[in-house]
Amino acid sequence: MAGDPAVKSATVPGSYPTPAAPPLKARTRRLAGVALAAVAVFAVASPSVARPPRPPASVEISPGACGTVWPHPRPGTQVFVLHNTSATATEARLVDRAGAVHAEAEALAPGTHRALRARLGPGAYAFVCLPEDADAVTGPTVRISGPARGSGGGPAAVPVTNEDLVPAALDYQRWVGERMDTLVTSTDALRAAVERGDRAAARAAWLPAHLAYERLGGAYGAFGEAGRAVDGTAAGLPGGVRDPGFTGFHRVEQGLWHGERGPAPRRAARRLATDVRALRDTWERTRMDPAELGLRAHEILEDTLEHELTGRTDHGSGTNLATARANLDGTRAVLDRLRPLLRGRYPDLAGLDRHLNRAAALLDRQGPRPGHPRWTPLARLTRADRERVDAAVADLVERLAPVAALCEPRRAP
Missing domain, CATH: 1.20.1420.20 (M75 peptidase, HXXE motif)
Known part of the structure; x- marks a missing residue:
């Protein structure tokens, strides 16, 4: 075979x-x-558009919380810095209203930081945190408005379950x-x-x-x-x-x-x-x-x-x-x-x-x-x-x- x-x-x-x-x-x-990285099925890393760099948005993961409203939401490439302040390893996903994943980080260990990049078009987005042995937590919804820049949002897909x-x-x-x-x-x-x-x-x-x-x-x-x-x-x-x-x-x-x-x-x-x-x-x-x-x-x-x-x-x-x-x-x-x-x-x-x-x-x-x-x-x-x-x-x-x-x-x- x-x-x-x-x-x-x-x-x-x-x-x-x-x-x-x-x-x-x-x-x-x-x-x-x-x-995920090279083919960008879920955009763990997406190419940046030709715009001035903006400071990364901080997303703090803590018991019962999954980030806050990030500053300056706008179409194009957005960089996030995930910080897990909880005591357990956590998976984090950036999803849209339909549940499609635009970026994800697996096995984010307690006390660690990780950068996450996604190219986003107009729409509504939220981070979902899935800590080990605990229920998922959805963060606040952030809305991006205005015309899409470049090619608009990056690739995304609804996750498949077992x-x-x-x-x-x-x-x-x-x-x-x-x-x-x-x-x-x-x-x-x-x-x-x-x-x-x-x-x-x-x-x-x-x-x-x-x-x-x-x-x-x-x-x-x-x-x-x-x-x-x-x-x-x-x-x-x-x-x-x-x-x-x-x-x-x-x-x-x-x-x-x-x-x-x-x-x-x-x-x-x-x-x-x-x-x-x-x-x-x-x-x-x-x-x-x-x-x-x-x-x-x-x-x-x-x-x-x-x-x-x-x-x-x-x-x-x-x-x-x-x-x-x-x-x-x-x-x-x-x-x-x-x-x-x-x-x-x-x-x-x-x-x-x-x-x-x-x-x-x-x-x-x-x-x-x-x-x-x-x-x-x-x-x-x-x-x-x-x-x-x-x-x-x-x-x-x-x-x-x-x-x-x-x-x-x-x-x-």
Whole structure:
């Protein structure tokens, strides 16, 4: 699958190694920070307009209070200095009348200051403070009037809560469950071809089975150890491809494309079929964390860029581009469940769809066609084609970062 970070080595285009991926929660916080600041989904920092600087407004957070009316409210960039005088860590948000967040500060520790910048247009705004283990407190409303300067107010979005994500996560789980039988059937066909010693048939059966698994990209974190057994590579194993811990699709791939003989290929194929059946049989009892669904939409292609488009997961079949194409399908499956939440929050959802279509078309050109019955191996791409594919997927990774940030659940006021 497009990269379980605990299994597949982390690389970037050009085969430059990068450090191992941090734990999931750390990645979520990092991703949210990057998206919120750089993409400005919630404007933690906004570019200033060409006006004389004004002194920052002080917002004091104390038990039962969340700031006062700040001086000189006017359209444009406003800088606030938050000061938490309470005894508990606090989250602070600057919201408008509709509840859309224009700027936020998380985990503001007791006794600390933090600067916050937002670009505001005409309207009514208030700070909302959410102290740990206490009710939210809303500060006074400040009204900004007059014509908007420059581009007016900065980007803002109504926060998503965990409850908002539950229906999407349940629908996605059902979608995965409906595809488990196909995965089992195709893996059984692969096992049968290996057991009867028909290498050509086994090679032909390997890719459909593997892609059936790869299209379930958003679920890989929920599969846990079972997923690693099904789709792990030899990267990081002491014995490499001969390590007993090397199992799954890539273990079978290694044998099929490197002329392995004897009982080992049959054992590997049987083990894979058994593990896939176990995955299906336990899926009904598995519960995905709704908070991770938006992150998956980003991570599937982030891992595709790092793992598939560098060829580091290729154990002989040369089908990395086919896997990348399946990962696009997996990304769409997650996005389709998140669309009701993204409408009105992600301003260029149609543009994201266009770029997904563009990347799919680029990859489809390397797929089976008259005169070319197989997927083009990554190593045989022309430099221009490889650059186009890398650029298209990298662009999608950037465009999907705000999806992860927008769908990171926030506490309801």
